[in-house]
Amino acid sequence: MNAPMLSRRAFAAAGLALPFLARVADAAVPANKKFVVIICRGGMDGLSVAAPVGDPDYAALRGGLALGDTALKLDGTFALNPALANVHKLALAGEARIAPAVATPDRARSHFEAQDVLETGAAGVYATTSGWLNRSVQAMSAAGKIEAISVGPTAPLILRGPAPAASWSPGRGVDTAARLPMLLQDLYKDDPLLGPALARGLITETMARDSGATDDAMGGGMRAGAAQGAEAARALGEALAGFLKAPGGPQLAAVSLDGFDTHANQAGLLSVRLTALDALVDGLHTGLGPAWKDTVVLAVTEFGRTARVNGTGGTDHGTGSTALILGGGLKTGGIVGDWPTLKRQALFEDRDVYPALDLRALEKGLLAEHMGLDRRMLDTAVFPDSEGVRPLLGLV
């Protein structure tokens, strides 16, 4: 294949520093720790992800949405949604835990404001235009040892920013050594947006081909667009695993799942979405193989939903929700953070799960312990103005 030639050309044409390519030649730098963020967009109902079936107020509050005997038991209080069978298996093996009452610092119950805060890692809305995962790249790449990738057709805010980040989505392969890409790289050489983007796109294509992450290799199961079907989600997880474990592959990754905004007929809708989430996790887990032990996966959402069922078999925008923490190197333990309970006086504004844990504490803890970021960078650069939010340690 002509890949190395293309890579050099892409590198030169875009004037880019591409550490993950450089490392192909320099295998001496260990780069085995991986961190993946799954963003569940739309406001995932935490009480349906990990249902507090043992909480005395749960059944009454949840009415027809309460999970019954089919829920997958975690402990005396919590049980996972039946759609999360693979996550449950991992939990039983000590490789998945739940944080049942997390929230970003935002309280506006707006999807768009909350996703902004979730992805920028800022203390308030629209405070910064780059994402915290991108700034994590920056914080680490001083040592020249990190790259990042998002999976999906558009670039998520969490990875947008000054540090170079690649993106990839399934599609037909491209002959990266053909004439057109060469000509375009010349045409883009002074273009600060298109030049670097095309160069990284071509390199990522080469990597996808080398790691077997093509639609054909995956049995045609991947389709461009949102990965909603379970098979598409599993294939996406496997493809992402292929990138992560490629020699010199990216260490940070982000992937989005849509459709968690369940205002009506929630049970069926959510079951489909959680099945996709479960399949994505399973694809990552099986795809990573031995590298799973060096990987942490964090599944988060912008806010939880109302504790009570609304008038249309669904739930409205709320506050606290559930995060999933998964990985082969997790320490065993119970729930992460406190459980504020569903007692009426414990509900946030008499309607939502109380936000007992700042999501940034969880993210900072994982970046510190798993990826080795230092506290000062986490407090100021990665999560600006977050000195008061102590990293939650002891998870890995």
Place this chain on the structure above:
Amino acid sequence: MSQTDIDAAIATTRFGLGARPGEIAEAARNPRGYLKGQIRRQGADIFKTDGENTNQRLAEFEAYRRERAMARTAAPAPTPAADAKPAMMDAKPAPDDAVKAARQFIRQNTAGDMLGRVQLATDTDAGFRERWALFWANHFTVSAIKVQTATLVGPFENEAIRPNVFGRFADLLGAAETHPAMLLYLDQAQSVGPNSRAAQVRRRGVGLNENLAREILELHTVGVDGGYAQADVTEFARALTGISIAGPRDAGVEGVVFRAQTHEPGERTVMGVRYAEGGREQAGAVLGDLAAKPQTARFVCTKIARHFVADDPPPALVARLEKTWTSSKGDLARVAETLVGAPEAWAPRPAKFKTPYEFVISSYRALGQEPRGLGQVNAALNGLGQRPFGAPSPKGWPDEAGPWAASDALVKRMQFAQALGASLGPRVQDPVAFANQTLGARLSPASATAISRAESRPEAVALLLMTPEFQRR
């Protein structure tokens, strides 16, 4: 190169949807007049569909729902998640042929509407008028991602949006929020006042749904910083109760209905204003007040400036639009004229990166062709993350470069350009002339040289579509 040549290129590419052959020459006679001439009271063009209106589509969907229910009773292989399937993704075959046929029908309806919309955009001589309509369709997003609304997006746009885009904002707002497609998309149709007569009779399983109220405030009018709180959302949702859609039991009635028995009785307070009990008129009064708020003018004018001119719009332009909006009480034709007349909108440097839809449409326009089917268009839009009629959320499609300029997306744009160059490129006689008529004064010397050196017509066309100046507007 004269200023008029530059303005003609800007008029057709930034304000319009990209130049068709000969369009830049036409615009060059009077670039601003060329655009202002496209503004008209009767609204934007209506795109071609199979002729069915919302009520017919609703009836078809109801028939499909019945078929499906019957099929389920006949063969109890429940697919509890059928509702959740995005309409345009391949769904698992249903147990019954009738259901399958009905589902196929839904998909064909949606695809047919989209083809009509794409062909209007690729063929129209009034590119600015069409872009203006697309802006408002995106502002009032109804997405086909919800199977119940998939066949309604086209009729919604033609019935509620397009006729009103050069009228008063308040009328556009009213038409959009009370259209059946919006009522279904944002779950209003099922919302019931907790103290309404209906709720007294059927205590369980009915109640308020605040989705529409919240999104009207946050996305359609005052914006998230518009000065409302959770209590305002809930109060507005109560005021909206009763507005619903006729069902099978409402014999002889079609479309939007007001059900007094599900309306929450009593006075409401929204953003500090008290609204007396007044049935359907109560929500109408709230909508009218929201349309007139200065926060709405600020929020929507900022969006217009961002869409047309720059991700970070010049404050002077926003101020200009706001001034017209306020003095004309939200007259959108006047706002459009102000946009065309604003010097900030004509800055030579193109600051906007085309969305996938804009890129695909402008590519066909450059070649003077309309797509005969949706195959290539759908493949490109799906691959680039802008599924036809399938915005991921009520916020609609993003309007900034950030999300669309992903590295993967550049590769996929290149693949589309290559494919289109291969299929339509051989018809292009003189590639250099083609480049000039497409970009006019905006064509850079470097691009012109690269195109003149292309080894084939398909390659020249692909190159042109991928030049930095064609990717922007």
